[in-house]
Amino acid sequence: MKKKSVMLVLILALSSVLTACGSYKFEPEMNIEVQDFSVTNQKNEQVSLDTFKGKPWLAMFIFTNCNTICPPMTFNMTEVQKALQDEGVEDYQIVAFSIDPEVDKPDVLTNYLKSYSVPDASKWQLLTGYDQKFIEQFAMKSFNSHVKNDPNSDQVIHMGSYYLVNADGIVVKDYSGNTEVPVETIVADMKALTK
Template sequence: MPKKLLVSVFLLTILLLGCSQQVKNPLNWELKEFIFTNQENQEFGLADLKGKIWVADFVFTNCATVCLPMMANMTELQEKLHEENLDVELVSFSVDPEIDTPEVLKEYALSYGADLTSWNLLTGYSQEIIEQFALENFKTIARKPADDTQVIHGTSFYLINEDGIVIKDYNGLNVPYEEMIKDIKLLFKE
């Protein structure tokens, strides 16, 4: 192969690799191992999500404000993922575990039309554990004041890659579905 052609192929390869698409500005937060209880009263944890792309959020069933649109939006996201034939798991962590038993979470999810074959709603921990877990792993608040039935919590949807790394967060109240789907497709290509 002539030297000029070899240099051209080399430069073209570098250019193409440099232009490969990736999720912009990844967060790269590594999740710590967890094992909680899902809506089927079965243990479910990070090991069950290994090798899968997933989206997580924090909600609770007694919520009188932000959880209602967040649940509706997560259900809509699930529908869009099905339409795009994207095999993505959804995980909702309850921030009110004393109230949110597996049975309560299951009934709550089904009332939104959730497909529970790819959506796990988690509980089975203390209030202190979920508050610490949310802060350490997702950099978000999950605090239940002693004199209130409502829990203060973040409203983001988090995209997690196959290695359990939080890649990006999105507004869970005004969801940028197109951006999320695009980013998920990019993760499948990596």
């Protein structure tokens, strides 16, 4: 019994030392400068790239009429936000670019966000106020992300990734946002970038 107790104390002490040493080191995997933009958010306010500079942000591409991956991506992002809150990470934004801006007006985006259990809506920026051609080119140039209207339906073809943008407006990493979302890694990366 004593031997087990001593082992448990040693294991706990070792894990404390490793945690204290900050064994996690953030490694950027991408280096893409986000192009400047001036758009409208769900509150009908003008925002630009400068609005987000100075703190890291998580970006994604969604649309409110999506009948495939957008609902799970949005739900998964609320789970990421809960985990960020649990770890005390405060200084960040979540930025969702609508890829169907003709339909996704500010009030539509506001109602869309209300349909999810968002831990802190003040951190969310759902963006619109541009045309389809702009968002398709912007997604490719700024995030290396494919966005394309489906000519045979009301759907938009797009990727299911989250993108981590640093405080300088550089995309440094991407993650799956649809299935097997690496929540712990995202939180660790955000913590590293907010220090």
